[in-house]
Amino acid sequence: MATASTSCTGGTGRQIAWVLATALSVAAGIALLTIYRPPLPARIAAVLVPIGCGLAYAFQLVHDMQKLDELQTRINLEATATACLGVFIAALVYPVVQSAGFAGPLQPYYVLILLSALWMAGYLNAYRRYR
Amino acid sequence: MKNRLKVLRAENDWSQAELAERLGVSRQTVNAIETGKYDPSLPLAFTIAHLFRKAIEEIFEPNGRDRSPAR
Numbered sequence: 001m002a003t004a005s006t007s008c009t010g011g012t013g014r015q016i017a018w019v020l021a022t023a024l025s026v027a028a029g030i031a032l033l034t035i036y037r038p039p040l041p042a043r044i045a046a047v048l049v050p051i052g053c054g055l056a057y058a059f060q061l062v063h064d065m066q067k068l069d070e071l072q073t074r075i076n077l078e079a080t081a082t083a084c085l086g087v088f089i090a091a092l093v094y095p096v097v098q099s100a101g102f103a104g105p106l107q108p109y110y111v112l113i114l115l116s117a118l119w120m121a122g123y124l125n126a127y128r129r130y131r
Numbered sequence: 132m133k134n135r136l137k138v139l140r141a142e143n144d145w146s147q148a149e150l151a152e153r154l155g156v157s158r159q160t161v162n163a164i165e166t167g168k169y170d171p172s173l174p175l176a177f178t179i180a181h182l183f184r185k186a187i188e189e190i191f192e193p194n195g196r197d198r199s200p201a202r
Contacts, residue, residue, distance in 0.1 A: 069160050
């Protein structure tokens with residue numbers, strides 16, 4: 001989820017870079033673990049690298065959030081609230097949807113996709129309201 | 132809340148971008164305040180008042196839906 005859209009394009013670029021690094025390290029880690037069955041140190045590294053990239057993204061995000069002015073902060077918080085509320089409702093309803101046979105087992109990336117989509121929708125809605 | 136920000140900005144012959152830079156906020160924030168879509172925080176209202184050398188109540192005034200405090 002690309003949570004802070006900042007007025008500082010350099011910060012946004014670094015956020016995107018860390019998200020991409022996280023996604024790539026996850027993909028590489030999965031490939032490494034499933035194809036090569038590496039020894040323990042490599043398995044630990046395959047787990048720690050994505051976590052490190054994710055933490056770097058989180059620090060960059062917080063750093064960029066601190067540069068936002070009060071309206072931009074409000075827009076970001078409204079987008080985050082929209083995303084959290086949407087995922088909360090979806091998590092409540094999903095067992096019923098699954099029991100009814102309309103959906104399969106919940107995959108973690110479903111939540112990521114829903115969270116990102118709702119965050120963007122919330123951001124665009126708030127941005128348009130204050131434009 | 133109504134405000135005279137647009138008038139005061141015009142009197143100083145500043146663009147929204149110039150005012151935003153002086154206030155340390157984005158141009159979108161200045162535009163949202165001018166159009167009444169966003170009410171600034173108290174610190175930002177004080178910064179605006181200080182910049183124009185006026186009291187806050189000379190720039191911002193409540194409209195009909197803003198209630199007076201209960202006594």
